[in-house]
Amino acid sequence: MSAEMQNIVGFLIPAYAIFWLIVFVYVFSLRSRQRNLEKDLDALKRIIEKRQGGEQK
Amino acid sequence: MARQDWLGTALIVATLIMIGVAIVFAFAVAPTPQPEVGGDVQRIFYFHVGIAWVAGLALLVTSAASVLYLWRGEQRRHDIVAAASVEIGIVFGILTITSGMFWARPVWGAWWTWDPRLTTTAITLFIYVAYLMLRNTIDDPQRRARFSAVYGIVAFASVPITYFSTTWWNTLHPAPVLSAGLTPAMRSAMFPSLIAFTLMYVVLLRARIRIEHTADEITLLKQQVLSS
Numbered sequence: 159m160s161a162e163m164q165n166i167v168g169f170l171i172p173a174y175a176i177f178w179l180i181v182f183v184y185v186f187s188l189r190s191r192q193r194n195l196e197k198d199l200d201a202l203k204r205i206i207e208k209r210q211g212g213e214q215k
Numbered sequence: 216m217a218r219q220d221w222l223g224t225a226l227i228v229a230t231l232i233m234i235g236v237a238i239v240f241a242f243a244v245a246p247t248p249q250p251e252v253g254g255d256v257q258r259i260f261y262f263h264v265g266i267a268w269v270a271g272l273a274l275l276v277t278s279a280a281s282v283l284y285l286w287r288g289e290q291r292r293h294d295i296v297a298a299a300s301v302e303i304g305i306v307f308g309i310l311t312i313t314s315g316m317f318w319a320r321p322v323w324g325a326w327w328t329w330d331p332r333l334t335t336t337a338i339t340l341f342i343y344v345a346y347l348m349l350r351n352t353i354d355d356p357q358r359r360a361r362f363s364a365v366y367g368i369v370a371f372a373s374v375p376i377t378y379f380s381t382t383w384w385n386t387l388h389p390a391p392v393l394s395a396g397l398t399p400a401m402r403s404a405m406f407p408s409l410i411a412f413t414l415m416y417v418v419l420l421r422a423r424i425r426i427e428h429t430a431d432e433i434t435l436l437k438q439q440v441l442s443s
Contacts, residue, residue, distance in 0.1 A: 162255060165254060169256050169259075169317045169320060169321050170317070173259045173262075173314050173318070176314075176317075177262060177310055177313070177314055180306065180309065180310055180313070181310075181415075184306050185419070188419070188422045188423060192422070192426050192429065195429040195433060198433050199432055199436070202433060202437065203436065206436065206440060206443075209443060
C-alpha cells in the first residue's frame with residue numbers, strides 16, 4: 159500500500175468516521191433526554207388529572 | 216403540521232442536503248492537495264474549519280445570550296439559549312480537536328503538541344466545561360442564571376485569544392482561514408461545509424432548547440403537585 163493510501167485509510171477515513179460517531183451519539187443523547195422528560199411530564203399530568211378528578215367527586 | 220414542526224423538518228432536510236454537498240465538494244471538487252500538507256489527508260480541513268466555526272459561533276451565542284440576560288431584566292429564555300448553546304460549543308470543540316489530531320499525526324508526526332493554537336483551544340474547552348459544572352452546582356435557578364451569565368461573558372475572552380493565537384505566537388498551526396491565502400477552488404470547497412455545520416448547529420440548538428422548555432414545564436407541574 160502506498161504512503162498516500164495509508165494516510166487515507168489510517169487518518170482521513172477514521173477522522174470522518176469518529177466525527178459522525180460523536181455527532182450521532184450527541185443527537186441520540188438529545189433525543190433520549192427529550193423522551194425521558196416527556197415521559198415524566200406525561201406522568202405528572204396524569205397525577206394532576208387524577209387529583210383533579212378526585213376533588214370533583 | 217404545526218408551524219414549528221414544519222420549520223424543524225425543513226431545517227433537518229436542508230442540513231442533510233448541505234452535508235451531502237459539503238462531502239462532494241471536499242472530496243470531488245476541492246483541488247488535490249500537495250503532499251507537504253498531507254496529500255489527501257488535507258481534505259479533513261474542509262470539515263475541520265466548519266466544525267471549529269460552529270464551536271466559536273456557539274460560544275459567541277452563549278456570550279450574547281448572557282449579555283441579554285443581564286441587560287434585559289433576567290429573562291429565562293436568554294439563560295436557556297446560553298446553556299443550550301454552550302453544550303453544543305463543547306461538543307464541537309471536542310470535534311475540532313479530534314479532527315485536527317487526525318491531520319496533525321501524518322503531517323506533524325504527533326497526535327498532539329503544546330502548540331499555542333492547540334493549547335488555547337484545549338484551555339477554552341476546559342473553561343466552558345467548568346461553566347457547565349458551575350451551572351450544576353447552583354440550585355437556585357436565578358442565582359445560577361446570573362452567575363452563569365457573568366461567567367459566559369468573561370469566558371468568551373478565550374475565543375478570540377484562541378483564534379488569534381496563530382498570529383500572536385510562533386505556531387505550527389496554519390494561519391486563520393481568512394488570511395491563509397486559500398486558492399479560490401479551496402475557498403469554494405470550504406463554504407458548503409460552513410453552511411452545512413451552521414444549519415446543523417441551528418437544528419441542535421432548537422432540540423436542546425426544547426429539552427430546557429420541557430424541563431421547565433416539569434418543574435412547574437412538580438411545584439403544582441407539591442403545593443396542592
